[in-house]
Amino acid sequence: MNKYNAKPVIVTADGTLFEEALVKQYKLDINGIRFASKKEGEYYQELLPMVQDGTLSEVICQPSYILQDAPKITYIADFLLKFADGSEIIVDVKGVETPTFKLKLKLFTNLFPDKKIQILTKHRGEWMETSEIKKKKAAQKKIERQLLKRAAAQKGRL
Numbered sequence: 001m002n003k004y005n006a007k008p009v010i011v012t013a014d015g016t017l018f019e020e021a022l023v024k025q026y027k028l029d030i031n032g033i034r035f036a037s038k039k040e041g042e043y044y045q046e047l048l049p050m051v052q053d054g055t056l057s058e059v060i061c062q063p064s065y066i067l068q069d070a071p072k073i074t075y076i077a078d079f080l081l082k083f084a085d086g087s088e089i090i091v092d093v094k095g096v097e098t099p100t101f102k103l104k105l106k107l108f109t110n111l112f113p114d115k116k117i118q119i120l121t122k123h124r125g126e127w128m129e130t131s132e133i134k135k136k137k138a139a140q141k142k143i144e145r146q147l148l149k150r151a152a153a154q155k156g157r158l
Contacts (some may be wrong), residue, residue, distance in 0.1 A: 004096055006037035015048045017041045033061055039122055040078050040093045046127070047081070063090065067107040069146040075104045077117070090117040094130060 008020040012032035019038070023030050035041040050056040067073040079091040084136040094101070097119070108117065119130045 009035050009038050011041045011044050015045045042128050043093045054084055057084050083120035092119050094119055094121050
């Protein structure tokens, strides 16, 4: 487990996901790709059928981008998706956006403005961009504040 309580997982070629701790505990001989979190592994599982049907031509795990030479700052994304039509998208699966990540993302977008990047998380069983989730939460809070104002105004009239 890392500092954000994410459990490392291993995803096999057929898409089966194993928690790394259980593989080590039972001394299983599992070959696959290691991911730092279950969310990353689950997202990779959803990419496999897209590779098989030809939508994706290639999935590169942990692509690395140098943001600064001295002192060296590197941004390591979770996935680089190459589509059959030649387009590419960098995907980062996040549970928490840390201040370090936000800084690296700013540097990345300034250095590579032509590269498309998506920051995804699983929200209520669906993969969504974190920016969309933030917008939905802000809208929900606005509605809640309006309801509280109305309730307070009605209470004052009684």
